[in-house]
Amino acid sequence: MRILLGAAVALLLPLSLAVPARAAPGTAAARPAARPAARGPAGVRALSAYLVDDGTGRALWSRQAAARRPIGSITKVMTAVVVLRAGGLDRRIRVAPSDAAYAAARHGSTARLRAGDRVPARELLAALLLPSGCDAAAALARRYGPGPRRFVAKMNRMAARLGMRRTRYGDVAGLPPAPGASTARDQVVLGRYAMRFPEFRALVKQRRHVLPAGHGHGRYVWRSTDELLGDYPGMLGIKSGHTGAAGYSFLFAARRSGRTLVGAVLNSSTTRRYARFRDAARLLDWGFHH
Secondary structure, eight states, X not given: OOOBOOOOOOOOXXXXXXXXXXXXXXXXXXXXXXXXXXOOOTTOOOSEEEEEETTTOOEEEEESTTOOBOOGGGGHHHHHHHHHHHOOTTOEEEOOHHHHHHHHHTTOXXXXXXXXXXXXXXXXXXXXXXXXXXXXXXXHHHHHSSSHHHHHHHHHHHHHHTTOTTOEEOSTTOOTTSOEEBOHHHHHHHHHHHTTSHHXXXXXXXXXXXXXXXXXXXXXXXXXXXXXXXXXXXXXEEEEEEETTTEEEEEEEEEETTEEEEEEEEOSOSSOTTHHHHHHHHHHHHHTXX
């Protein structure tokens, strides 16, 4: 295990990557550097992990942070970023039968979207990020690609522009048979960037989101898969992920005493769902004291 602890100033992203005007001000995420340290958090089981101080860009701790692995539904953070950058969040997207069929065929989680409903894109983002709806990912990709191939190409272009050099997306929801792969470090870069969007921040901190019945759609209730929301003090959320190959993984952020930490744990366990949240809590507890 390689442990990193040190100070480094985060590099500024290129101006072309600036979050649109609606996003919160501040320097966009960059790949931080760090120098080795002697100790780290105890009990973290993840095969890969990375923790960064978002305010300074200082890398606090890592384990196999550059190792490429499947990341499961954490992929949907990039799905959301592509949509948020494109805008037009009030446009209504008709849910197609193929959206549910895509999720079912690949054994993906769903938001239980009903075919024929016309749902605003901003609400489909909630369906994507909270219950981890693969059907919502398919609907968004169909409109914003247009189509999954073009959408995945946009995801990969965005990853390249963010400097996520060891990331390659293969599916809009991170599902097999060609999910793509990334690293803990690259996902922290993406998580820091995504949290610059106020719409993203507002969604990922919700434990429950209700879309009342309205013109063109029925009522939906979506609950977050983030089990630390409302349980871990200062938890800001972001996104959990799981497939058989990815194991139970988690990209997360928390804030205490004016300080925000962003981290990722990849494959904390292949059998125990809560292991990723336990790893995240241990990393955060350690990080807020360093």
